[in-house]
Amino acid sequence: MLKEIYEQPSAILDTFRGRLLSKEAIIKMSGVEDNMKKFLAADRIIIVACGTSWHAGLVAEYIFEDLARIPVEVEYASEFRYRNPVITEKDIVIAISQSGETADTLAAIKLAKSKGAFVFGVCNVVGSTIARETDAGAYTHAGPEIGVASTKAFTTQITVLTLMALRLARAKGTMSSSEFRHHLIELETIPSKVEEALKSDAYVKTVAEIYKNSTNFLYLGRGFNFPVALEGALKLKEISYIHAEGYPAAEMKHGPIALIDEQMPVVVIATKKGHYEKVVSNIQEIKSRKGKIIGIVTKGDTSVKELADHVIEVPETLECLTPLLTTIPLQLLSYHIAVMLERNVDQPRNLAKSVTVE
Structure with a gap:
């Protein structure tokens, strides 16, 4: 798992290699280009996935709606397939799966196709069932992922989906050419920034050493980083067997704040971009209730530093690209806690790499 965490700079680079041409200000993705009419005529995009891929889908929802102004719904494939969903020919379904073999996602694809929707797959494994069943798609090129807890698959899925959102934003005219170019140049710097975050x-x-014996964790994030909070909590659950919950930071007042005391570590993603002041105010609320705060902050941050017990810095980038950086310290935190508790991080109990049964 640690090897795969450290492979992320090169995996992200491999994912946009040949697709992202910042000098020419071009994104080349044949799966999107060949079906551009369908994408531009779509009423909405429905993303179906499970587990970590579902979290990547949630990040994509924010990115597609923000940049390309296309309505997006993100569904658990296992729920979607059983609830008689409303799907029409004007919908595009994006199915995300690292293995390309996830049983529920595969069933959701078949359901969507039977209703006439156009299905686009985002997979890592070349020639997998989902890659064959979908109408078009894009591979993540992350290379083999052996660890059961997904790391590089998550960041490369977000990379592919970001490229798609940018390409559609440019085609729809919801983004100026200078903005588009700026996003491409910034995306190109992400591998080196991930390296810095590592x-x-x-x-x-050292932070893991302090909290390894905690029985609960709370992860909070807002906007683009709310799904990262969910993903951080999932990683900790999967490999360390510690109960953890991810929440939108503002929802804390609607229940979880009752859990906060001096025994409760709270991981807060508080990057400079986005709803920064609101998150700082959430941190103050945790502080006043004696919660232990681990802040994930933008390099050079001072406000959170004064309030938090620990701060982990990530380089600055555009708000829509922050998930690619903020997820890194959360992966490392889960990994170190699990190793200190002598867990088998690569093959956690009761879990399979790809869920091929219902």
Whole structure:
């Protein structure tokens, strides 16, 4: 798993290699280009996935709606297939799966196709069932992922979906050419910024040492980073067997704040972009209730530093690209806690790499 966490800079680079041409300000994705009319005529996009891929879909919802102004719904494939959903020929269904073999996602694809929707697949494994069953698609090129807890698959899925959103935004005219170029140049710097975020590893290990015996964790994020909070909590559950919950930071007042005391570590994603002041105010509420705060902040941040017990810095980037960086320290934190608790991080109990049964 640690190897795969450290492979993320090269995996992200491989994912946009040949697709992202920042000098020419072009995104080349044949699966999108060949079906551009369908994408532009779509009433909405429905994303179906399970587990970590579902979290990547949630990030994509924010990105597609923000950049391309296309309505998006994100569904658990297992729920979607059983609830008689309203699907028409004017819908595009994006199915996300690392293995391309996930049983529920496959069933959701078959249902969507039977209703006449256009289905686009985002997979990592070449020639997998989902890659064959979908009308078009894009591979993530993350390379083989052996660890059961998904790391590089998550960041490369977000990379592919971001490229798609940018391409559609440009085609729809919801983004100016200078904005488009700016996003491409910034996306191109992400691999080196992920590399920089990985340098916090030693410090994350010291934080892990302090909280390894906690029985509960709370993860909070807003906007683009709310799905990252969910993903961070899932990683901790999967490999360390510690109960963790991810919440939108503002929802804390609607229940979870009752859980906060001096025994409760709270991981807060508080990057400079987005609803920064609101998140800082959430941190103050946690502080006043004696919660232990681990802040994921933009490099050079001072406000959160004064309030949090620990801060882990990530480089600055555009708001829509922050999930690719903020997820890194959360992966490392889960990994170190699990190793300290002597868990089998690559093959956690009761879990399979790809869920091929219902």
